[in-house]
Amino acid sequence: MSFLHAAILIPFLFCILVLLVHRLAPRLHTGWAVLPAPLLLFVYFMLQIPGIQGGEAVAASVPWIPSLGIRLQLYLDGLALLFALLITGVGTLVTVYSIFYLDKAKETLHLFYVYLLLFMGAMLGVVLSDNLMVLYGFWELTSISSFLLIAFWNHRGKSVYGAQKSLLITVFGGFAMFGGFLLLYVLTGSFSIRDIISQVGAISSHSLFIPAMILILLGAFTKSAQFPFHIWLPDAMEAPTPVSAYLHSATMVKAGLYLVARFTPVFAGQGAWIWIVASVGLITLLYGAVKAIRQTDLKALLAYSTISQLGLIMCLLGLGSASAFYTDPDQAAFFSKAAVAAVFHLLNHAMFKGALFMVVGIIDHETGTRDIRNLGGLMTVMPITFTVAAIGAFSMAGLPPFSGFLSKEMFFTAVLDIRSMNVLGLAQWGTLFPVLAWLASIFTFVYSMIVVFKSFGGKLQREKLEKTPHEAPLGLLLPPVFLASGTVIFGFFPNVLSRYLIEPALAAILPAMGGSYHVHISFWHGWTPEVFMTLGVIAAGTAVYLLHRYIKRWQSPGSPRYSLNQLYDSGLDGLERYSNKLTGFYMTGSVRHYLIYIFAFLIAASGAALFTSDSVSFRIPTLASVSFYEVLLVLAMLTAAVAVPLARSRMSAIIFTGAVGYLATLFFVLFRAPDLALTQIIVETVSVTLFLLCFYHLPELKKESFKLPFKLTNFLIAAGVGVVVTLIALAAGGSSPFPSIAEYYLKESHDLGGGDNVVNVILVDFRGFDTMLEISVLGIASLGIYALIKLRLQPGMVRKTADLVRSRLPLIKTNDVILQTITKTVVYIILTFSLFLFLAGHNNPGGGFIGGLMTSAALVLLAIAFGMKNVAQTVPLDFRKVTAIGLLTAFLTGTGSFLFDVPFMTHSFGYFNLPILGKTELATAVLFDLGVYMAVVGVTMTILFTIGRDN
Template sequence: MSILHAAIILPFILAAGMPLLKRLPGKPHPGWAVMLAPAVLFVYFLRQIPIVQSGHDIVAAVPWITSLGIEFSVQLDGLSLLFTLLISGIGTLVVFYSIFYMDKEKEAVHRFYVYLLLFMGAMLGVVLSDNLIVLYGFWELTSISSFLLIAFWHHRERSRYGAFKSMLITVFGGLAMLAGFVLIYIMTGTFSVREIIQSSDMIIGHSLMLPALLLVLLGAFTKSAQFPFHIWLPDAMEAPTPVSAYLHSATMVKAGLYLVARFTPVFSGQASWFWLVSGVGLITLIFGSFKAIKQTDLKAMLAFSTISQLGLIMALLGLGSASGYYTDVQQSLFYSKATMAAIFHLMNHAVFKGALFMVVGIVDHETGTRDIRKLGGLMSIMPVTFTVAVIGALSMAGIPPFGGFLSKEMFFTAVLNAREMGIWSMDTWSSLFPVIAWAASVFTFAYSMVLLVRTFAGKFKPEQLKLQPHEAPVGMLIPPVIMAALALVFGLFPGLLSYSLIEPAMAAVMPGLLGPGEKFLVSIEFWHGWTPEVFMTLGVIGAGILVFVLQPKVKVLNSPGSPRFSLNGVYDSGLGMLERSSKWLTDKYMTGSVRHYLIYIFTFLVVVLGAIMLAFDGFNLDSSSYAPVTVYEAAILLALIIAAIAVPFANSRLLAIILTGAVGYMVSLFFVIFRAPDLALTQLIVETVSVTLFLLCFYHLPKLKKELSPLKFKLTNFLIALGVGLMVTLIALSALSAGNSHPFESISKFFLEASYTLAGGKNVVNVILVDFRGFDTMLEIVVLGIASLGIYSMIRLSLDEKQEQFPPRLGSNKQLRGGLVPVRSNDVILRMTSRVAMFIILTFSWYLFFAGHNNPGGGFIGGLMTSAALVLLAIAYGQEVMRSIVPLNFRKVMATGLLIAFLTGLGSLWFGVPFLSHAFGHEYLPILGEVELATAVIFDLGVYLTVVGVTMTIILEIGRDR
């Protein structure tokens, strides 16, 4: 595992350790510990600038699912380095800001930082991943963690609404993006981004290229809030201000831009890519800037401003992709300047918008409102905040000497250059590019002035403020001051970024455009003479001042419009219609009757399987290859059939349970006859524990209906039962009849040959469970754990309700904790024999566990056997005695087992092998001599503890419900 892998994992480790910070003496603010992670990462990535600048990418990989070409591979090139610096650098400032913004006495700050760290790690994973599937995993994790952050104040309805909307839209785009990734894999045969870029010729002209392109862009547009998917971003402003400053200005919304930049080498030079990226970007630019000027909430204004600026960067990336069309290098370099402008403005936007969000947070924090109609005259009261706001707003408006002015001028240059493109009917539409860019810049200037002037200038209105305003604490001022200073430094000294960050990022976005050792010319200067760009800027300032003055008086510039006919209205109406339709459909089949649900399931099973078997001529009944039926098998089968038929005719629940157990024991005998000892042992123990569980469950149920009324024959039940039994039997016989004519070679041969040579075990069944299919086993025990906790929670809730209705009698010497009365067996023989039997069963269970790798047994069987011994003890002596002898919290036992299983799998990554890979060897030990040691036994120990914890949690909790 490389340092890059560790950089991604570090925030997750710190998030997992957050609960420990609560236990520290004095309870310091957890933000100080959290800030270490992004600060350390920022320093590390700063130190990588010379390496990446020299043209040497840092690449590392950890095997994961190698058979599918999925590896946890990472790459640090110019583009990913730029984003990692933004994520870690601004992340450090945001955490510092939040220490003073979030009140640790009133807010759940530990939970806040857990969510923030999850997001930070996910974003690092997105920009560093070289494998598309891993990238997708981190991509969706950013949506989930942002959902949690937006809904942090979950008691607010608007916070829940905004969080749900953001996750619904971005996850939808993520799923579309995943489909695009799969299509790219089909075309290239690889999930590696580097290999896909090198194989771009295989994509161009392929029939799947356009669907893949559209699906990838759908993911990028939804994440980066491009029109018409932008509607989630304004509602996401319900999150705390540090979240808005981090996710919705500098990081998460930039993930879509990162994706477009990363895939530009693959799709550049394609008309569909050019028009979609640049067209959607320009529409988003003009729409966002026009909507921003109408807002009265400061954060809403910045939200639409962010949408507009993201559209600007997206448009630049689209214009820059045209360089891939030309074969002439000089022409390609001429149009690649748009990509340079996109990268530069991405950095400028991160710092000035982050500073402005923090300014708005300070205003809200110190005045109690973000309503611009109630604000004014704060210039003299909050001078430092005002200074930061001036720098941020003027940089956003594109006024010198700030960095935003330079990147805006470069944007004007790019749209003017677009008029000279003689490709894709640009002669017709090229004039619209500079017109839209200029108009959007006018609105940008106007809303920047609205934000600045109407918040800090004008009349002071203390009567409309909730709090007495004053300057913010120094801790809240330091982060926005630093970002405002960077906005000024980027403007005055752009050369600091030219060849350290911008040029390496351009080389990553447009690889192959230059020869080996050549570099892009990155020349960013304030003055180029009286160019059209200068006159466009002067026009922006003049028209922007006019719009600013007319804005309060002109309805079209200040009216929010009818929400009913807006995109939000369409979203709400569509979502409401889906909810009503799904409720109507669900009410039709969710009747509350288990019988109805089983009818649906079994009917579907019979119809679908029967149709498939008939369509492909799958029924093949050839008895020539069947083995003869022995007398023992016939006798066991007859007993099994009689017991199964007798179950529905049983007159009591106890008899029904005994007959059901008898069916299971007959199946166990079949496993014994067919020489499957592992299955026989498992089935026997499962039946024993199941009978106990059934007895505990049926104890609480009402009497059987047949005890109240005669048994009725139901034709529907009979037909479905007959159909399911017949269908399963025919499929099993058909599979058996196929014999050697089966189109696929049996996999059993591989396991029989490889179980010892590759996994060091002679018990093939156990080797499959803990080695070859260990991942399946781990997921199964996780599911078991979740189920047991669900049962535990439901029973505890039921017990609490009963205790409220029937409070325990005070002074009773039989009362136990929780108001329960001890229940135990009065059978002296059972109690006496259980003392000896319990130790015999436990000893045998441990033997099964340790011997399971080479002989019948294993962690699953051993865990069930141990549970059976503990259940016997509980039945004979009662739960309280059992708990005093075995003072264990079985939920913690289960958690320990899951942790051991997971850490065993994770440990393999340390040695550079896939997750859950195992090793074995033969070592000489004192007394024991030569012994085989296998790491699979450690994983099996996790299975053993999980099974014991799950089984005892369920049985003991059901047994407590008296």
């Protein structure tokens, strides 16, 4: 595992540290424990600048699922480095800011920082991943972690609403993007982005190429809040200001820009790519700017300004990709200036918008309001904050001498130059780009002036403020001061960024020129059209700003009759309403109905597959001879099975059902399958106990209520399932087109898995990934049972439920002295045997699953003899935590293989001479088996205690 992998892993490891600090040092602000993570990562990525600038990309790969071409493949080039520095650099400043912004006495800080670290790690994973499937996984994790951050103040309805909206829209885009990734895999046979880029010439004419492009762009547009998917971003501003400054100015919203930049080498040769990306960006730029000047909440204004600025960068990325249409280096370089402007403005936006979000947070923190109508005159009481706001806003407006002025001039250059491109109709329609860009810049100038002069200019209105305004503490001021200083420094010295960050990033976005880019940014190029456009923006913008207060309908956001938000809300309401009707049609609350649906579908689907497939044969293979004992056993099982539907009470039905299971155990014994026999007999013991606990709470069984249609339906379903399963068994024996894999397991179990118990080696080694997913499903099921039973829908049900459980207590507990005396001895024998099964399982019958079930059986016996409450006091464990620890142990054992550059869940073993024990086999699979053991015990006892505990 390389340090690149460690860089992604560090934020996730710090999540554990945060929880430990919260427990062990509750008086310490958790932010101080988090701060080293982004700071160290920022230093590491800064140290990579010389190598990346010299053309030496860093690559690292660890196998994940090699058979499917999925690897933890990371690649650090100029583009990834640029974003990694933004993620960690701004992350460091946001962490410092949050320490002074969030009150540890009022907020659940440990959760906030866990969510923040999850997001940081996910974003690093997105920008560093070279494998499409790994990128998608991290992409969706950014959506989930941002949802948690936006909904951090979940007691506010608007926070929950904004979080839900952001999740639904971005996850929709993520699914679309996932489809695009799969289409690219179909075209290229590779999940590696670099491999896909190398095959562009061979796949660009394929019919699936354009659909793949559209789907990937949907993912980019939703994440970067492009029109018409922008509606989630303003509502996401209900998040705490540190979240807005981090997610919605510097990182998450730029993930879509990163995706477009990363896939520009793949799709840049398509005219549709240029038109879609550039047009959507330009429309978003203008729309966001117009909407911004109508806002009265400073944070809402910055939200729409962010949408507008993201549209500007998206437009530039689209225009910059036009260079792919030219093989002449001079022409390609001419049109690549838009891509240069995109990268430069992306950096500028992170600096000035991050500073402005922090400034708005300071205003809200120190005055108690963000309403522009109640602000004014803060310049005299908050001079440092005013200075930072002025620098950030003037840079956003594109005024000299700030860096935003330079990137805005480059934007004007790009939209003017695109008119000279004689392909794709740009020579005719390209004039729209500079016109719309100039109009949008006027509104950008206006909302930038509103931020400064409506908040800090004019008269101080103390009576409208919730708090007495004063300058913010140093901890809140330093981060925005640092960001604002960047816009000044790089305004005077822009070529520091050009050489070390912009040129390497450009080489990754437009690699056709072999990375031979030389970028030089200067303030003055003479009296160019761009200069006159800027002067026009200032003049027209000043006029609009002065008239702004008189345009009454622009002063209030209003509530338009039709809007995208209304379309989203009504669509969601309609979807919920009609889905409730549809769900209510078949979700009747009857378990019998649900079982009918499931089994009917099984019969229909499996039966159709069996009889429509030409490769299925019901040829009966050669059978072994049947002994007299086996005939008797089958007859006994049939008798017990027939007795179940004929039983007069539920207790009898449960006993007959258990008898079927116990008789099946004898079959495993006869067929020499001790592992299966042990598992079956313990499962039957535990499941019969759980059945008894559950069924005791049901009313008496009344046979007279079972009418003929009821019985006939049950008979048909039961007979259908029996016939279909029998046919499947016959088809499996007579139609398999492949040789049995059993011979491979029998042959390689000892040499590759280090064990002679083939069953256990399959569970913990060959098919360990399946086992991990199975215990995860069991864990989720146990938590679901716990939640369902503990959920109290009505306050009045609490007392009734408690009284009901106490009234049933005698059946859960016995006063039999003989049983209790025997149990005190037998339980230790069972526990010792379970430990033996666990340790011996790799070479002899047993294993973690069987050992866990045996331990659970011992605890069940204790519960029957002494009662649930006494067992809970004797064994004071939270079995839900035992389940979690077991799952974590199993997962960490699997991920430990990455340290040795081998695929996930790869196990190792060896033979060592140990004191007393002599030559002994040690296998890492034992650790995984320990996780299985703990998970099984935790799941079983969680269910048992939840159903039968007497409190």
